[in-house]
Amino acid sequence: MRRLIAAAAATLTLLCTGAAAVVAGPAAPAAAVENGLARTPPMGFNNWNAFGCDVTEQLIKDVADLFVSSGLQAVGYEYVNIDDCWALKERDPETGRLVPDPVKFPSGIAGVAGYVHAKGLKLGLYADAGTRTCAGYPGSLGHEDLDARTFAEWQIDYLKYDNCYNESDGSQADYLRRYTAMGQALTRTGRPIVYSICEWGTSQPWTWAADVGNLWRTTGDISDNWSSVRSIIATNAPLYPYAGPGHWNDPDMLEVGNGGMTATEYRTHMSMWAMMAAPLIIGTDLRGASAETMDILTNSEIIAVDQDPLGVQATVVSDSGGLMVLDKPLADGQRAIALYNSTDTVATVSVPATETGLRRAPAYRLQDLWTGAVTQARTTIEAAVPAHGTVVFKVRPSTPHARTAPAVTVGGTASTLIPAPAGAGTLATVATHRGPGTLRDVRVDIAAPPGWTVTATSPARTRSLVTDASLATAWDIGVPEGATAGRYPFTVTATYRWGDGRVSATSTELAATLVTAPVDGRRHLSTITPFGSVNGQGPVENDRSNGGPAAEDGNLITIGDAVYTRGLGVSAPSEIRYYLGGRCTRLTADVGIDVEDGTGASARFVVYADDTAVATVTAAPGAPVALDADVTGAAWLRLVMTGEPGGEAVHGDWAVPVLTCGEAGPADPVQPVERVLFSFEDGTDEWTIANADGGGSVASTSLFHTDGGQALLARAPVNGNWFGRTLSEPLDLGDGQVLKVDLRTTGAGSSGEIAVQVGDDLSWCQGGQWTWTGAGGSRTITRALDEISCPAGVTLDRDRVRGVWVFLNGGGDVYLDALRVG
Structure with missing residues (x-):
């Protein structure tokens, strides 16, 4: 838990959070705690993400009712968990026991447990391994046996044990001591209570917590945004050696339906949690959940992957360039294969079947667990995966079947576009046959936005495609006059005959980015979309240094002693191109070698207005060098950085690059104003x-x-x-x-x-x-x-x-x- 609640008008209470988990290398996992519980990852609900401290008896009863009426119970959700703020601020002065808030819980926790149990469900509760909970209520440190007996008497089935106000010295030994104390106290009660350790991955609990509890948080708290989900996946996915029946890595609760992500991102959230054998704890207000949210939460095929009795967290088969492949063995002998795309554009993700745990076979049956489509692949499992999306297949070896459609992948890339009359761009598509046999009469078509034109400049048809062959087509895109900047969808469809003459089609949506000339004003160049770029290592980074090969892996731009919050981090050789349309007059910047570089090399920074070099600076490690370039009337702006011979990988920065366009003058404020x-x-x-x-x-x-x-x-x-x-x-x-x-x-x-x-x-x-x-x-x-x-x-x-x-x-x-x- 991380969110803080105001205890009184002027009183602030502590937020519960933890340092980001540091992933250790794979090691032999500890033996699981022998309480016989959580043989598959727990499934249920927790009120915190949607309600915070606004938890009441009525809310918990409403959720229990919805579990039954909505079908959530039928697909496996069983725990209805109460988070922080359920108790009074002080323990009972005579008995020392925790006291449920009588206003919030007039029937007491035991009364709520009776109601939930009568529905065939189980009740969870929250406590803290410190002197206070994260919202300032009594903690259980030093009261473990008393509190465990109390929870057992109330018929609690699940305990989430948090980490605020823990009086810790920060050592792993202290974490082990505090969490073991409650685990042993729960065992002594004789009641089966699932033990959820919530210390945020601070002490690498995957290396010790399997002997203590049933699940342990591996990261800080999740947020309802893509950045958070992506970061948690990157941290939790490599921890697969440590999970198994009764002991699970916990990447935190589900945010599905809370409104901060797209449906594609929520499906990835659900898919990757299932592949990682993570607990599925709903964190949204189910009373107003949309049909789309419920469809995601109740996808029985995805849930079956999570709940598979074999209890194996998926292995990371490959992880490169924002694309990840995971492989999870299932008890029935099949494999769940996830193709995950964390990048911002559609991408083709593939893996040879023999690089997974699948045995060699004449063919493989693929069942898409989101669409239900069944196809067959010959040697390669592949899909065109949308940005931030995940495709999950259930795969089994088979023999080619005449009535099962072949797996066909349609992917592609779109260039950045500029408006008419110069407006044009290109799009490249690839249709690949991954199934057995031969496709016939293969044709690729593109549906463009209204007013746009698309013309094939290479063959868009072929009489046949054998297994693993592709039809690559180049297209010219005509941009209508007056089109505004943004991303525009193009639906690419491959139609083909297979088997005994059956006709099928496979479609993928690509997105092309249209850039327009900058509007009047002075703007940070990092806020303007470039037409294109090449970079020596990884992508050009906005408002941070280049860092390394991954996106967003740099720090604040630092040249000498100067630290900048705006700029472009690059690695030689680098070129960034912008469309100006003749509307701009001046570019200023500080340039230099970022302190992260460490090579001692110099670099050359050149600004081109169209094809003319209008400013050239050679910078050595140390203080930044000011650059001022006249770009009046240029249609194109290019920023080029090259390193010395033998120093091509040098990391440099275009710090605070400000572009002046239209009627703007040097006294105008730089946009966006902060x-x-x-x-x-x-x-x-x-x-x-x-x-x-x-x-x-x-x-x-x-x-x-x-x-x-x-x-x-x-x-x-x-x-x-x-x-x-x-x-x-x-x-x-x-x-x-x-x-x-x-x-x-x-x-x-x-x-x-x-x-x-x-x-x-x-x-x-x-x-x-x-x-x-x-x-x-x-x-x-x-x-x-x-x-x-x-x-x-x-x-x-x-x-x-x-x-x-x-x-x-x-x-x-x-x-x-x-x-x-x-």
């Missing part, structure tokens, strides 16, 4: 810690800064704390859409969250969690104000913000600067 709220130039700007007994401190520092010459040094305790202040006068965020803050860590990375207080009663609103790893890493944390949620009945009034807080976790020094709104 307003700095706290810059710490005069000290700590009265920032402090929210929880005096939670540890941590603040001080002024000049060792890191992105705005001015000073920043805030926050010494974060292992358990984390909130850093910020309550304001004497309301702060007006105006029409701002995002909050930003620049961070640099000294340890392994950062987990955190942003919160604000609003109104005269200082109501607490929070959200927008983040997690990243990497010693000494730095980032600009950007979180939409829409990601911040308030308690029931409270509105986030952006004109009356009365407090701003940042949660920092994991121990060690964290440098923080330029909290701003934009």
